[in-house]
Amino acid sequence: MHTPVDNARAVLLCRYNGPMNAPRTARERARAELTAEILAAARRQLAEEGSAMLSLRSIARELGMASSAVYRYFASRDELLTALIVQSYTEIGEAAENADLPGAAPQERWLAVWRAVREWALANRHEYALIFGTPVPGYIAPHITIEVAGRMPLTLARIVADTRKDGNLTPATGPVCPPEAINPDMTLLLEGERFSADEVARLVFCWNRLVGIIGYELHGHLANVTADDSLFFDHTARTEGAYIGLPFR
């Protein structure tokens, strides 16, 4: 028996983790298609109007079906939002991963990933707000979102790990994070790569800066401060790269 939850999950996994066992009956095929159509309409509404303006009823109208019928596919608005969140996390993660060129110099890799994330954010500002904005009160992020949320941060961590492996990581400057502040489990972010508490803290700062400075730009907090947002963003990337020990400058 299919529940809406299962189906949404199936569509997502199918779209992002390769095809599952293909639907065999006509009904299953129609179900998968309609689920995808609903998700596509939702994504369009999200992109154009933002998550606050996204309603199941207008999606139903757009697809020419009764609003109650949509609930056969997504059990609630929250579940539809979850699907969009997973989709967005996956896309931004892929953007980061695809921008990374493991053979290149660490500075180039770092800058390329930062720029790719910003590009995605500028092209998908409502999606960006959905995943990095204020969480809706009462909304609990399902486990599946936590899994996909890590791809972008881990791409940055990988660059640092590779640089250190090549012996090109500059010794840390500035205050060192007290080890008690960091959860020891976090020192194993990547397989076979151990990070010190201070390195974890520095990585957190980098993620925080990347997310935060893009948020500042998107929300207009930089409007009267910067004269050239791209230039300022590159400077931000370089600053954080230097901070974590990449051979910038």
Place this chain on the structure above:
Amino acid sequence: MHTPVDNARAVLLCRYNGPMNAPRTARERARAELTAEILAAARRQLAEEGSAMLSLRSIARELGMASSAVYRYFASRDELLTALIVQSYTEIGEAAENADLPGAAPQERWLAVWRAVREWALANRHEYALIFGTPVPGYIAPHITIEVAGRMPLTLARIVADTRKDGNLTPATGPVCPPEAINPDMTLLLEGERFSADEVARLVFCWNRLVGIIGYELHGHLANVTADDSLFFDHTARTEGAYIGLPFR
């Protein structure tokens, strides 16, 4: 003739900029009181349930009046939110200013202000989300919000300016911001104090970090990373303080 806008503004100014010309007629007094009561009820609902759950109708119910009557005082839900935004910006600005002790050592001042902002945020998380979270699509921040939004950032800038005036500012390390990236108007943040483009950029980074790292903590992004949030926050404050040139360590 009073419009709801004028009255909301009057209440705000009265509450935060000292009493205006006192209401003279009984009607004017009743109006000012009811406006304040509505605002108080709204603040309570905001604090308890978050901005998404705030509705004019439930406020009207709570105060025992018809929902349409509330519109005599606030022309729309957005306007009520604006009043709450102004209130929150003012409170966080006052928290920052009151924590600052202009006579003390710059490191102590810096840390005290950072901690005060965090304390306010932890005690008023929905208010914090309202002013630093994702802006509502379509919502245009009125000019009055922009005025009060600057108090907290300027408190930090003042510490830096004072430190430099005393000759205790450490020379900058790390990449220098290209001047073309920064709006020249921003080099005059405080009266009589000029900042270089690089200093403005560093200040922006500090504001961005303060807002961002508290957001990370409030939204649970640090949950599995940090073991001691207060300790980690202090480390954050010190790191940014050292970055901008305060004599930390």
Place this chain on the structure above:
DNA sequence: CTTAACAGAGAGCGGTGCTCTCTATTATGA
């Protein structure tokens, strides 16, 4: 071929922001 699962439609519930009209009250100026 029977039976169970499923998909869709439609009505309905309680909620929202907001508008409009109507009435009662208050303030003001001749």
Place this chain on the structure above:
DNA sequence: TCATAATAGAGAGCACCGCTCTCTGTTAAG
């Protein structure tokens, strides 16, 4: 003092929203 104008509140109503329930027709499975 009194007519007039401004104001406050109530209530009905509009168009939405998320979500549930029931009913009907269709598809798949045993």
